[in-house]
Amino acid sequence: MHLSLLGTTEIQNFFAETFGGNAWLATILISMVPLIELKGGIIFGQSPDFFAEPLTKTQAFACGIIAGAIVSVVLTFLLKPIFARLKRTKLLKKLALRIEKSFKRKADKIDGKNGKKTALGKMVGIFIFTALPFPFTGVWTGTAIAVFLDLKWWQCLISTVAGNIVAGLIITLLSWVLSGWLNIAFFVILGLAALVLIFMIAKMVADSIKEKSAQQTEDGQPEPDNTNTQE
Numbered sequence: 001m002h003l004s005l006l007g008t009t010e011i012q013n014f015f016a017e018t019f020g021g022n023a024w025l026a027t028i029l030i031s032m033v034p035l036i037e038l039k040g041g042i043i044f045g046q047s048p049d050f051f052a053e054p055l056t057k058t059q060a061f062a063c064g065i066i067a068g069a070i071v072s073v074v075l076t077f078l079l080k081p082i083f084a085r086l087k088r089t090k091l092l093k094k095l096a097l098r099i100e101k102s103f104k105r106k107a108d109k110i111d112g113k114n115g116k117k118t119a120l121g122k123m124v125g126i127f128i129f130t131a132l133p134f135p136f137t138g139v140w141t142g143t144a145i146a147v148f149l150d151l152k153w154w155q156c157l158i159s160t161v162a163g164n165i166v167a168g169l170i171i172t173l174l175s176w177v178l179s180g181w182l183n184i185a186f187f188v189i190l191g192l193a194a195l196v197l198i199f200m201i202a203k204m205v206a207d208s209i210k211e212k213s214a215q216q217t218e219d220g221q222p223e224p225d226n227t228n229t230q231e
Contacts, residue, residue, distance in 0.1 A: 021052055023051040023054055024045075024059070026050075027042075027060055027063040027064070027067075028041070028067045030044050030045075030067075031063055031066075035135060036189060036190065036193050037071075037139060038061075038065070039135075039171055040190065041067060042171045042172055043060075043175050043186045044182075044186050045059070046060045048182075057172050061168050064168045064171070065165060068168075071140060072143045072164075075140070075143040075144060079143070079144055079147045080147060098208075100148075103141075103144045103145055103147075104148050106141070106145050107145045110125035119155055122155075122159075123146075123155050123158065126149070126151070126156075127159045129141070129142050129145065129163065130142035130159070130160050130163025130167065131162075131166035132167065133167040135192050138164075139163075142159070142164075143156055146159060
C-alpha cells in the first residue's frame with residue numbers, strides 16, 4: 001500500500017530520464033544534498049512512487065552511508081582551502097566569514113568552556129551531533145565542525161560516518177513504520193529542508209542589517225574632545 005501525491009509521476013520520469021531509472025545512483029546523489037542527506041535519501045530510494053524498481057531498506061541504507069562518507073572525505077580535505085579562497089574574493093568574503101563563524105561557534109560548544117577536550121572527547125561530540133537525524137544536524141555540518149576542531153582526517157571520518165550510521169538506522173526504522181507513506185515522508189523532509197534554508201538566509205540577512213546599523217551608529221558618534229581647556 002502506498003499513497004501517490006501530485007508531482008510524483010514527474011519526479012519518477014525525471015529520474016528515469018536522467019539516471020535511466022538507476023535508483024542506486026539517484027539515492028546516493030539525493031543523500032549528498034545538504035539538509036536532505038540520508039534523512040531523505042533512504043526514504044526516497046525505497047519509494048515505489050519514484051522508481052519502478054525501488055531499493056530495499058538495506059540498499060537504501062547503504063546508499064546513504066556511501067553518500068555521507070563521500071561528503072565527509074571531500075569536506076575534510078577541501079573545506080578550509082575553499083573558505084580561504086572565498087575570503088579572498090570581494091563578492092563572497094562576508095558570506096564566507098559569516099558561515100565560518102557559525103561553524104566555529106558550534107565547534108566551541110562541543111569543545112566545552114575550557115576548550116581542552118581530548119581528541120576522543122571531540123570525536124564523541126561529533127558522533128552524537130551527526131547521529132541525531134534533525135534538519136540542523138548531519139554529515140555536512142558535523143564534518144565542518146570536526147574540521148574547525150582541528151581533528152585529523154581519519155578522526156573526522158570515523159566520527160561522522162559512525163554517527164551517520166546511527167542516523168541511518170533510525171531513518172530506516174522510521175521508513176519501516178511509514179512504509180505506506182514514503183513519498184509523503186520525503187516531501188515533508190523536503191519542506192523542512194526548505195524552511196530551514198529560508199530561516200538560515202533570513203537570519204544571515206538580519207544579522208547583516210544589525211551589523212550595518214551598529215557600524216553606522218558608531219560612525220555617526222562625535223569624536224571625544226580631548227582638547228585641554230585649562231590654561
